[in-house]
Every structure is written in structure tokens, then in C-alpha cells.
Amino acid sequence: MSLPGVARAIDRAVADRRIAGAVVLIARDGRLVHEQAAGMADLESQTPMTPTTVFRLASVTKPVIAVVTMHLVEQGTLDLTSPITRWLPDFRPALADGSTPDITVDHLLTHTAGLSYRMHEPPGSDYDTLRVSDGLDRTSLTLQDNLARIGQAQLRSVPGTEFRYSVAYDVLGGVIEAATGSTLPRAVHEIVSGPLQLHSFDFAVGERAQVATAYSDGLSPITDEPISNDVNVVRYSPERIFDRSQWPSGGAGAAASAPDVLRFLNTVALGGAPILHSSTVTEMYAARIGRQLTPAVRDSFARGWAVTSPDTSPLYGLPLDAVHWGGAYGHSWAIDPATRTVVVALTNTTPEGTSGAFPSDVARAAFLDLASGTGDFSDNTGDNTAGDGATGGPA
Numbered sequence: 001m002s003l004p005g006v007a008r009a010i011d012r013a014v015a016d017r018r019i020a021g022a023v024v025l026i027a028r029d030g031r032l033v034h035e036q037a038a039g040m041a042d043l044e045s046q047t048p049m050t051p052t053t054v055f056r057l058a059s060v061t062k063p064v065i066a067v068v069t070m071h072l073v074e075q076g077t078l079d080l081t082s083p084i085t086r087w088l089p090d091f092r093p094a095l096a097d098g099s100t101p102d103i104t105v106d107h108l109l110t111h112t113a114g115l116s117y118r119m120h121e122p123p124g125s126d127y128d129t130l131r132v133s134d135g136l137d138r139t140s141l142t143l144q145d146n147l148a149r150i151g152q153a154q155l156r157s158v159p160g161t162e163f164r165y166s167v168a169y170d171v172l173g174g175v176i177e178a179a180t181g182s183t184l185p186r187a188v189h190e191i192v193s194g195p196l197q198l199h200s201f202d203f204a205v206g207e208r209a210q211v212a213t214a215y216s217d218g219l220s221p222i223t224d225e226p227i228s229n230d231v232n233v234v235r236y237s238p239e240r241i242f243d244r245s246q247w248p249s250g251g252a253g254a255a256a257s258a259p260d261v262l263r264f265l266n267t268v269a270l271g272g273a274p275i276l277h278s279s280t281v282t283e284m285y286a287a288r289i290g291r292q293l294t295p296a297v298r299d300s301f302a303r304g305w306a307v308t309s310p311d312t313s314p315l316y317g318l319p320l321d322a323v324h325w326g327g328a329y330g331h332s333w334a335i336d337p338a339t340r341t342v343v344v345a346l347t348n349t350t351p352e353g354t355s356g357a358f359p360s361d362v363a364r365a366a367f368l369d370l371a372s373g374t375g376d377f378s379d380n381t382g383d384n385t386a387g388d389g390a391t392g393g394p395a
Contacts, residue, residue: 018358019353023258028342035051066303093154191275317366
């Protein structure tokens with residue numbers, strides 16, 4: 001199962017040392033058309049990537065939380081328009097004038113709640129002085145502790161008026177816990193990972209050797225030391241995923257293998273059954289919030305992911321109206337609803353695997369190969385649910 005242009009893009013990125021390794025899986029209409037594990041899961045020990053290598057997902061966690069949320073909306077356990085104080089009565093962040101406007105579930109899903117990330121704020125901001133966790137760091141906080149800190153920070157805008165990428169999905173995790181009377185990991189297991197048999201998906205893992213080592217560009221291992229630039233600070237802790245005492249971050253806290261990520265996204269692409277109605281998936285695809293990427297380029301955000309526009313489609317190598325997102329440890333994924341094509345590209349190198357040339361190179365090659373009918377699908381006999389086997393050989 002191979003798309004030659006995709007294979008070349010992956011091999012070139014590994015050979016050029018832009019990424020340490022990757023697992024890339026592509027499905028169309030439920031059939032696996034490309035499976036490739038390339039490069040190294042760990043450079044020091046020369047451990048190769050395999051299809052079952054586990055990755056720290058970072059924001060690839062978010063679409064799972066979006067689907068859990070919409071499942072609960074379908075059940076009537078949550079609704080999109082009620083203030084979240086219905087479930088979190090003490091969560092009342094204020095604007096600069098002291099007023100506490102209503103924040104809804106839909107505001108959280110679309111990142112229009114007026115919240116922010118500590119890593120997006122300068123040192124000395126309230127998010128910094130309150131020591132809000134972005135879900136990537138290792139702390140002694142509980143989820144409720146972190147919600148209390150977020151609730152003390154000033155809202156950056158009136159809810160519903162501005163897209164701002166934020167800890168909104170961590171707040172959604174708290175809403176899910178309150179609405180279900182369960183923990184977030186248990187709710188995710190009961191609604192998504194259990195029914196779909198995502199055996200590797202969890203908020204903490206035990207087998208250290210199965211998890212890809214996290215690298216930054218230049219292939220230096222990421223450590224717990226804060227990474228600073230001229231504007232802000234990012235706090236990673238690769239060890240977090242091995243510590244079951246860490247609070248479950250709905251925005252950044254899970255880990256999984258590429259086949260399990262593909263199985264989840266393929267479920268969405270094929271209409272949502274058995275966890276969502278197809279009408280709900282259609283609503284989740286719809287672009288709702290325009291956001292400025294550069295002065296000249298606009299993208300949109302829907303319920304759980306971004307949506308390509310005429311400006312961004314050529315940049316990402318994706319069709320118009322494809323939905324997509326990534327993860328800060330070096331991941332990208334996309335669904336083209338028109339052709340029910342899913343692209344999962346998990347790497348262990350950031351930011352190249354998230355916002356470098358790699359994601360667009362892979363996506364562009366995939367859609368070109370599929371459009372031209374180029375590829376060797378000789379191993380792809382019969383129906384394949386694009387996530388069952390994890391049996392394809394590495395590149």
C-alpha cells in the first residue's frame with residue numbers, strides 16, 4: 001500500500017534530518033491506501049519507527065474531546081448554547097471592566113470563549129503569574145486546580161466575538177466531567193476509545209519503550225526545560241505522559257498510535273457511526289469563525305478543527321473545505337469530506353512536523369497521487385477500515 005509521491009516526501013524529510021521519524025497513514029473511503037513508518041523513534045538507541053509506535057498527541061487530543069462533547073450534546077447531557085456555569089458554577093472569568101459574560105459550550109468548541117494559552121502570553125501576564133498549565137507541562141495541579149487558575153485570568157475578548165486559540169478544551173474537559181459525573185479519561189473511554197477499540201489511546205501510558213522520543217528541529221531531544229523566544233515561553237514535559245498523577249488535559253494530554261488516530265478520524269470521515277450521527281458530523285465540518293493567519297490569508301474554524309479556505313488550501317496542500325489541525329509535538333492530520341480521504345502524519349519532531357514544510361508536502365503529494373491514480377495498492381485487498389492492521393512494512 002503505497003503512494004509514491006508521499007513516500008518520496010517522507011523519505012526526503014528523514015534524509016534531510018528535518019524529522020527524526022514519522023508514521024504516515026492515508027485512507028480513502030475507508031480503505032487504507034498508504035502506510036509508512038520511516039526514520040527513528042529514538043535516535044540514541046537507533047530504535048526504528050513502527051506502525052504501532054505511540055506518540056504524545058498534544059493538540060491531536062482536541063478533536064477527540066470535540067467528538068465527546070458533541071456526543072453528549074446529541075444525548076441531551078450538554079447543549080451548545082447554555083452558559084457553562086450550569087455545569088461549572090464557579091467558573092466565571094471577567095473582562096477588564098469586571099463584568100462576567102456567559103461562556104457557552106460552543107464558545108469553547110470554536111475557541112471564541114475569550115480565553116488564552118499561557119504559552120501565547122508574554123512573561124508577567126496574568127496567565128503567567130497564575131501559573132496556568134497549558135496541559136503540556138508536568139505539575140502537581142488537578143484539573144479543578146487549573147480551572148480555578150484559568151477562571152481568575154482576565155478574558156481577552158467578549159465570548160463569541162474573536163477566535164483565540166486557548167485552554168478552552170481543558171475547560172471542556174471540566175465541563176464533561178461535571179456533566180457526566182465521571183473522570184475525563186473514563187468519559188473518553190466510554191464514548192470514543194472503547195467503542196472504536198482505540199487500545200493505545202490514553203492520558204498516560206506505561207510502556208516507556210513504545211513511545212517515540214520527542215525532538216525539536218535540529219533533532220535535539222526535548223526536555224523539561226522551558227523553551228523561550230522573544231515573546232513567550234513554552235513548557236513541555238515529555239515525561240508527563242508516563243505519570244498517571246497528572247491532570248487529564250483535554251487540549252493536549254493524550255497519547256496514541258497512528259493507527260488509532262486514523263481509526264478515530266476515519267470514523268468521522270465515514271459519517272460518525274457508532275459514536276455520532278452523520279448530521280452532527282456535517283455540523284462539525286461547517287466553518288463558523290474566520291481567523292487571521294497573516295494580513296493576506298484567512299482560514300476558518302469549526303467545531304473541533306480548522307477549515308481550509310481559498311487562501312489556505314494551496315498553502316496546506318489540501319482541498320477546499322478540508323478540515324485539519326495538528327499537535328505541538330510534531331503532528332498533522334486532515335479530512336477531505338468530499339472524498340472521505342483521511343491523512344494522518346505523526347512525527348516526533350517539532351515544529352517541522354506541525355508547521356514546517358512536512359505536513360503540506362505530505363498532503364499535497366497524497367492528493368496528487370490519488371487524483372492521478374498513482375500508487376501500489378496490491379496489498380490492499382478487500383475492505384480495510386484504515387486502522388485495523390498496523391501491519392505495513394516500514395519505508
